[in-house]
Amino acid sequence: MNNVQKQKRANKSLPFFFKEEFKVSFIIIFVSIILLITTFTFDIVPPILNRGIQPATFPKALLVLIISLTVIIYYLSIKKPWKKEKKLPKEFYITLLSFILFILISKILDFFLAISCLSIIVSHYWGEKRIFYLLLISLFFPLIVFIFFETILGLRFPPGIITNIYYN
């Protein structure tokens, strides 16, 4: 039994809406349709200012192309199912959550603090337990990067509880 047949057999037991091919195609088409609807809200330019085509025409054409091609890949996936991907491990979700945490901390508290928090969380959950290395990557390294960007590139980081102390 070749791999394609094996894959087909494995996928047969699942209803179509649980299959990855369907989920991916559905998400692409769903998002594209929402964006397509958005293009109808774009302002229409009077003919005298119009440069060739309306500003909405080009994105509309692209979205129709994306939807059409996605339908084709879904149709092809029925004949030849995609390779089944391994389940995502805990560390992936932790890394993803740390991104959300980074956004929240950088918005509410401090940019530098957000980098430090993400570094320590990611490093710890990826397996680093030694305090020295955790401090190295969460405090020492971001500090070097911060000072480097600040002094060499003359960059001013957004205000925050720690950054304000530095700038004051």
Added chain:
Amino acid sequence: MENLSLMMAPLFSSKLLLVLFFGTLFGLILGVLPGLGPTTGGALILPFTMTLDPLSAIVLLTAIYCAGTYGGAITAILINTPGTPAAAATCLDGYPLAQKGEAGRALGMATVSSTVGGIFSVIVLVFFAPMLAKLAYEFGQPEYFALAIFGLTMLASIGDGSPIKNLIAGAFGILISTIGKDFMTSIDRFTYGINELSVGIGFIPVVVGLFAISEMLTQSTLLDKVFKRVALKAVRLPSLKDYKLTWKTILRSSGIGSFIGVLPAEGGTVASLIGYSEAKRWSKKPEEFGKGSIEGIAGAEAANNAATGGAMVPTLALGIPGSATTAVILTGLIIHGVRPGPDLFKEQPEFLYGIFGSMLIANILFFIFGFFGAKIFARITLVPNKILWPMIFAISVCGTYSLSQSIIDVWIMLFFGVIGFFMRRYGFSVVPVIIGLILGELVEGTLRQSLVIFEGNWLMFLTRPIALTFFVLSVIALLFPLFKKKQNKIKI
């Protein structure tokens, strides 16, 4: 003769030599580290180039490009993991040969063939870029539109992965370029009332997100992977017997790589695979391929480094990137106020030939670094991911923020990181997104200007011979995967 002296100018500039030295060193480190590479590295270093003059900035980026492409071979041979996607074919024979206790010989061949391929491609660049630029003088808006369409369809035909998925990714990239104020009418598109989006989405947040952040997420799924490193005593120059066996392969792959590089697609990755399969096809001992064939290493490595110079041809002559890394270099040119295209050849020859000369020197420098320092560079792979990636995250965040000092850019970077991860997981290459993003404005702008010239008559495109040629080539490029599928694939 005058051009030759312009090419040699970097040799007499201590500043440029220093930039080349660090660029090559940095490129090698990036190439050695799996998951990084010249594209991500170039995008990360781009903000730093703002402190340099335009020539030094582009020299730095091109040195990273050349050395990074070679650096991938070190990891491919020693730990069976390509440092860059372009070194994937090198693993096939490099690692088996290293396992036989000939890691030094494998690395020596990779170093020599990469250098020859790289130098060959610079010669191609020196001769063909000005010729293409001269031809581009004949191009008007319709021709540029047709050319950009050809570039995008090439992704489907020779890009890595599924042709339809590549086209979807390319269209997605162009769609991203439409976000913000329409550059012709100032009408807001997909801005949803967010002021920061009205200037559009920057190239750097998207590139860093799609390459560095998505790779960080990918690495989080591979933490249980154990790398087995083969011991390396020293890099050995190939023997006379090896040279006799491989010189034809090296030259053939150099030609293939340069040609593939010129085509707007995935540059080195595709070039190395074709270079490798051609080496196998022409070999007297094809049965040795996959078991440690020295010809296999030479074929793959000469081709991927030859693609570097090739990819610079359309980038400099037409402003159309030949690969993802040249898209970063193109962004570097634009940021520094240099507009690539035929006028650049006429107005700033010293700038262009300075780049050509620097690429030549970079190829020689990575030969020296690779030959004497491969053992040290190989040790870099020992830095554990749990330490390396949080550091890369810090640099990515600060680098992305620094270009326009906008926190929104950092969020966009993270957003595209997540998108990039899922794209790669489900077989969509992220490279077409980058090419689409950089070509988006050109495609739309030239289309609309052409329609103004043609007074809205689309059929007028067919009356322009050059544009028509590109359209025909685009159709062929789209149909090519169908023909390719029917052919018996050369198993590699």
